[in-house]
Amino acid sequence: MSYTIEIEDIPITITVWEKRWMSLLFHYQDKYIALRVPHTKSQDYIKAYLTRPNRIEKIKAFAGNVLRIPKYIPEPFDESFPSTVNVWDIPCDIEIIECKSKPKIELTGNLLKMYIRPGFTIIQKFNLLHKFYKSIVKEAAPSIVKKWEEIMNVQIQELCIKKVKYHGYCTIQKLVSDSYPVHIIITLSSNLAMHSLDYLEVVIVHELCHVKLYNENRTDGHGKNFLDLMDGYLPDWKAISKKMNKGELCWWEKQKLI
Numbered sequence: 001m002s003y004t005i006e007i008e009d010i011p012i013t014i015t016v017w018e019k020r021w022m023s024l025l026f027h028y029q030d031k032y033i034a035l036r037v038p039h040t041k042s043q044d045y046i047k048a049y050l051t052r053p054n055r056i057e058k059i060k061a062f063a064g065n066v067l068r069i070p071k072y073i074p075e076p077f078d079e080s081f082p083s084t085v086n087v088w089d090i091p092c093d094i095e096i097i098e099c100k101s102k103p104k105i106e107l108t109g110n111l112l113k114m115y116i117r118p119g120f121t122i123i124q125k126f127n128l129l130h131k132f133y134k135s136i137v138k139e140a141a142p143s144i145v146k147k148w149e150e151i152m153n154v155q156i157q158e159l160c161i162k163k164v165k166y167h168g169y170c171t172i173q174k175l176v177s178d179s180y181p182v183h184i185i186i187t188l189s190s191n192l193a194m195h196s197l198d199y200l201e202v203v204i205v206h207e208l209c210h211v212k213l214y215n216e217n218r219t220d221g222h223g224k225n226f227l228d229l230m231d232g233y234l235p236d237w238k239a240i241s242k243k244m245n246k247g248e249l250c251w252w253e254k255q256k257l258i
């Protein structure tokens, strides 16, 4: 069952689903916001969920930048696409090439060639770049995951790469069936392609530490068990993460596109 509600004049497609959690999705390509909700949640609950401070800010940013609802277009909106972006922590110059064929990105050395259709908007360029980021994280991550699954003696069932703000998170679905009691998904952000491969490894080990502690029934969030494991497996994880957190916000983070 699907219906649309409006939050501060912004349309949001609500779909009732079987799962027990809420899932808010921003569809950049098709330009709409979707919220999936369990059937047990009331309208008031849904409205309260959507209007929580951080969330409503994100919804308004999407309404302005993607839906182009005039009321929410940030002033001034920076319409210029960056001329340099990082790929695995190396600054690469962007060359825009307008063409009629399918949009794509090619990386040669430190030059990132962006083949786009004439009139491509900043959002479309942003989506294309993230598609590229996603593809290179997808290429790099599986072998690192496999390496650490062996070292740490854990196993996950699914690896997802998505355009999400958090660098990584892990979802543990319990009791999928009797013969298949758990389904563990690690989700990595396509954003990780901007940072170093060392940092990608830190994020993967971080998530696998959560899995290991879950398996051993010693889950403590980011408490002592977790930190001891991280220190044991990757002694310099803190230094790598520290270097990361010092980084400036990139333009799409400033524009709140992610």
Ligand SMILES: [Zn+2]
Pocket (backbone or CB within 6 Å): 206, 210, 221, 222
């Ligand atoms: Zn964590």
